[in-house]
Amino acid sequence: MNELSTKTYILVLKGGINIAISEEQKNKVSQVLNSKDSWTIEIDGNLISKGAINAVLSGELVDTAEKKARGMWQCKEKGHWNDRGTNKCAGCYF
Numbered sequence: 001m002n003e004l005s006t007k008t009y010i011l012v013l014k015g016g017i018n019i020a021i022s023e024e025q026k027n028k029v030s031q032v033l034n035s036k037d038s039w040t041i042e043i044d045g046n047l048i049s050k051g052a053i054n055a056v057l058s059g060e061l062v063d064t065a066e067k068k069a070r071g072m073w074q075c076k077e078k079g080h081w082n083d084r085g086t087n088k089c090a091g092c093y094f
Contacts, residue, residue: 007020007021007022007059008022008023008058008059009021009022009023009025009026009056009057009058009059010056010057010058010059010061010062011025011026011029011043011048011053011056012053012054012055012056012057012062013048013052013053013054014052014053014054015052018062019043019044019046020059021043021056025043026056028041029041029043029053029056030056032050033050033053038050039051067081070084071083071084071085072084075089075091075092077089077092078091078092080092
C-alpha cells in the first residue's frame with residue numbers, strides 16, 4: 001500500500017497548513033486534544049502544539065472543499081468533477 005493511500009485524514013493547522021495523516025495518527029491527535037496533560041504531538045518528525053491545530057478532517061471533505069474553491073462543479077448524474085466554465089460533464093459523454 002503506498003503512503004498516500006494510508007493518509008486518509010487532514011490535520012488542519014493555523015496559518016493554512018494541511019498535513020495528511022493516517023487513522024492511527026488521527027487517534028494520537030485526538031488523545032492529545034482531549035488530554036489536559038499533553039500540549040504537543042509529534043507527527044512525522046514534526047512537533048506540533050495542540051494550540052496550533054484547527055481541525056482534523058477527512059481527506060474526502062478537504063478534497064471536495066478545495067475543488068469547489070477552484071470553481072469546479074460536480075455532475076449530479078455520475079459524480080464527475082468538471083472545470084469552471086464547462087457546461088457539460090465531460091465524464092458523461094465518454
